[in-house]
Amino acid sequence: MTLTGDNGNLSIDFLVGFTIFLLAFIWVVSMIPGLLINLQGYTIDYDAVAYRTGVILAEDPGEPSLPTSINPWENLLSSEGVIRFGLAVSKDTPNILSQKKVNRFFCLSEFSYPIDYQNRTIFGDYLYQFNISLIEMGSDHPPRFVGDIIPATSSYGSIRRLVKIKEPSIAVVNASSFDITGNYDPTARPDLLSGENETVHEFIILINKSELLEDTVRNPIYQIDPARERTIINITHLDQTMPLDRKDCFNISLTKITIINEMGGLFVTPPIPNYKYFIDGVQYNQSSSKPYINNNISLLFDPPTYWSVTDKSYINLTFTLTPNSTCSGPGGIFSGPDPVRGSRFLNNTLTSPFGYNYSPKNVIQPQLRGSVLEIKIGSGARTVTETVIEGLVAAFKWDWNVGGTPITVNFMDQSTGSHTDYYWDFGDGTSATLNNPTHTYTNRGDYTVTLTVKNSTGGSATSQPQIIKIREITATTGANGNISPTGAVLVAYGTNQAFTITPNTGYQIADVLVDGVSNGTISSYTFNNVVADRTISVSFMLALAPTVTSITPDSGVNTTTISITNLAGANFLAGATVKLNRTGYPDIPGTSVNVVSPNQINCTFDLTSKTAGLWNVAVINADGKSGMLANGFTITAPLKQFYYEGFESGSTGWVITAGSRQNGAGIPKNQTWVMRLRNTNSMYRPTSTAGYNNIIVQFAWALTSDTAGENAYAEYSTNGGTSWATLSLINGPVNQLSLNIFTSPILPPGADNNANFQLRFRITGSSTADILYIDDVSVSGVPI
Amino acid sequence: MINTDGQLYTIEGFAAALIMIATAYLVVNATSVYTAGDTHISDMQLEALGSDALTMMAIPTNTTLYLTDTSPLRMIIENPVSVSNATFRAMFLDLTNGNKTGLPIDYNKANSTMDYIQFSASYTCRNTTNNQTESYPLSNSRNLTGGEHTVRATKWVIVNKAASVATPFCGSTTKQDHAVLVEVQLWRD
């Protein structure tokens, strides 16, 4: 019999298997849907990205790639060392922004838009359009912003954060609290020896970084961090440190700043980097010449400074009091019963260094300014052009009008779409409503100009801002001269500006400092491509008398005009005149005088028919001072050759002990015949030089000898043969195969106009193998 | 014998199920899923704004010692009620609804697009005698009707208010430091 039918097992098994599969399938299916969501990625979370960016900017201090203690990101020169921008002062102070970080973040000339901001603030792979802007509440400063202008009609996410910007602290030293009269009494300073004339005063400011940072009872918001914030020291009321009746007796200047660390070691010698100072409100370069301080001086140190890396820093300021000759006080400066001594007048009452600390008496504490930070993140491709609203596009162009101070700029509206109203914001607090205005800028700066146009239906569009940069060249002079243009000269960015320097009569330029670097005594200077504030400062001194050191060429023949290529000397001023003079003779003036530089003059002298001889070279400046080079220039008469013998037809007049003319081949000679002396022979000739001065002898000769001491001599005598002077000699042993020409210098006056003048050649050989050849003997002179 | 051919089906079902589950589990566990959806974004923004406004008000104004800092918020709580109400209201509304960037300066402020954030503020303190918390109203821009969708922002303040038996502060009759929680409900109309 059959067992129970198990055919049904097939179906049951199948169904069981299928059920299990189904359950698992349902479960898996319920897990999957979330995976598909990411396909819709980037367009959703504009608000989330804006929120994240807001947190990064408002609450995070930023992150440089090296630890912050070495160099916080706001001090880095490029964006490569920055991992993340963040504007907060520190992690403990969210919503409090650092002024320096804000300035750097919004400065588009430091970081490049948009790549730097995308990679360091916005993050993410998708390139969002973004706009980050910051406005200070209650201030006239226009909002700063970086990024695209996102149209109001496109979809975007935004966030608004309320923040405060922390301004750095300022130390204020009121110099009027310095002891004025107490030490005027000489007996009050017995340590000063009589006659001592101290005019140097030191004032010390102490920055104790650990004391500032480790103050835990203070709210970290108002903490002064000297390593990260700007340090500003104002010393005011310096004009009130001296008694009223002696106020104009001294000029105060700050001559030295040194920074000393707590070990007493000198930390740094000037020039100190990242440091500016302002004297009476005008900024100076630390290496340029500084004027006297009238009232106040401000020192401004930008981080990183020396107290970034050290704990205690003593800033030593050395003030020097220079006596002023126009002192009107009793007894003048140095006379009288109590000579004025500088140190008695600028002496502070502090017994310890001035502390840069939390005492409101010493330091204006950091202030907070309320601000609003808004971030917008939008979609779409980036556009850095004008906004488009209702078909209206705002744009403009501009160009410089004329140079000089003040600077005028022409603006031209180039907006498209019909529009009726204009609103120009020139970036300096002024505005205009014309369509093509001309605006004058009176101060240096970077001005952000925007144009907003409106059409008749009320729509408006704002153009992309354009920055007009105006730089300033400060031209100053000392007394006794001027520079044109002078003062604070405004220069359009990237253009040139020329300056002309004119000393007063009787003065000359002492030195021209361009940006603190000496350029010598130039009379004009052109700043090319001005992109930063520059300075030029000129000092003058009493004009010195010119001096003449040399003249090239230094001689000339009196039949021509000679052109002087280099009359060298010093202190030549424009308008100088040149002349040659000699006692008893009329002056020879120089013509076509060209003062090439204070050290060189070119000119021309007409020497025709002038007396030969030594003349003085004189240079007279326009102010009457003159200098002279005595006997610097020689005028010569043209030479005349009055005797010549080539030995072609004989040797007339020569008295020869032994020797003869030769014409053989292979011997050194000129043309056919040459005179030959051998062994110990000589020959002489009386040749009168009567009627001639400045005698020059010329001949050609060659010697062959084989032993030292066998020489050839050319001599002359001025007394008829009694004594001989050597013109030239050839030392043996030598084997000269061709004639050497010898030209003597001008012979001494004994040879002039002398009837007893004689020439002699001799050879001191030992055999007939020692031979001297002589040819082309000539004597020249200047006819009297 | 039992016909065991069908077991193949069962095994196949098991195998398929296990493969599916294992794969899906591995894949899904590797990602965390956030949905699209703009729900709660305005809440997030409002909460950030309210917190910021309270933070601005709680920043002390002078730089003396930590505990004696006098922030506007603390002065408001320590001072008589009528004055503090108006001060709080003006300050808070100015902070949340006020200046915005992106607008040209000098334009007619009446045309600027103001925000319409409303608020209702109160502060809570602890009664030292019976250890219960008590809430007192501080200020509001308009009364709550109950239909608003609000977000809450809070801020702790340490106050030291003069108190006596006649005028206790939160049950305390002596002048001492108290920690007080300021709560602000914000919503947009």
Place this chain on the structure above:
Amino acid sequence: MARLNDDAQWIILMGFLVSFSFFFLAMVINQSTIVGQTTAESVIEFPKNDIRDVRQVIRQSVNSKNFDVVKADIEVISMTRKGSVVDYTNFTSSDDAKFIQIHYNNGVTEYNENWSYR
């Protein structure tokens, strides 16, 4: 007798298959909008401002003369109004370093900190 005629099972199978495909599609489309947590929700859920605020007020309270009163205030009010447990103690270690130990738990996020000060 002959085997069961199971040719019709194929029809049923196809039917199942089609219906499950519909089911799958419906699930996917339906659940795509619900699954997960929105970004804003996760931002709101994390108590960033609460923790910052509590830390700051605890630090301020260290200098107070009524440290215990302020401590009780913070702990009770946090519990009743914010629904979070805040517990902190002030102690001095063996080498005179002072600490505050802060504990915060709002049910979702827990935060602990040791803050040392002078």
